[in-house]
Amino acid sequence: MMCPKCGFKQPDVQEQCQRCGVIFAKVHGVPEQQSEPALVGQKHARFGELLKKVLTNIPREKNPVVQSGRMLVWLGLVVWGVKFMFTPVSGEAFSESYMHLVNLPFHEAGHILFSPFGPFVQVLGGTLGQLLIPLIVTVSFAIKGNLFAVSVGFWWLGQSFMDCAPYIDDARAGQLMLLGGVTGSEVEDYHDWENILSRLGMMQYDHLVARIFFGRGVLIVMTALVWGGYVLCRQRLKYCAT
Structure with missing residues (x-):
């Protein structure tokens, strides 16, 4: 005391x-x-x-149409999430997905947003921006009390983590086609994660860091799906009880 x-x-x-x-x-x-x-x-x-x-x-959903729509969304996220979980980290598969096109503008905006904090943070800002926006969306839904939408935002955050993994994995190889139609090996200091890992002295760990990102993404997606399913079940039980 x-x-x-x-x-x-x-x-x-x-x-x-x-x-x-x-x-x-x-x-x-x-x-x-x-x-x-x-x-x-x-x-x-x-x-x-x-x-x-x-x-x-968990509040009861009074509208059965909304409830059915949420169930369809959840099933779609399950199928899509499982597909991403079994997509190879190496290669162009993630960059060819629709979600990559969703994440890309926030990635590029992150470079601009974090540019006042110095060259290193500006380079890292692309990844930070790509992860920050889904997190903000998730928190916003949580504040508003839309618990099912929280699972959708959290799923997006997990997918964004997985979407970063191939880029990190390519740091040494520099073979992925980047924005502008060039690869990291063709243009010096153009590949974000080549710059990040080289400055940190961790270039030899590019594959490990990529799989850490991917594994975290898988865990977040699975958590989001479990939470979304739980919310739907609770709402369904409350609807049937009335």
């Missing part, structure tokens, strides 16, 4: 302060200091209550 008079931190079993000698029982008007384990326990309890509230207080 902490002495209410001098602020000296000491074991909870003490009856008086080891520094100033004040007797804790005689101190009035000062709230009793809680021990660190008690504070940690309270934080865990509050988190558990919040998690329980989120999992149980």
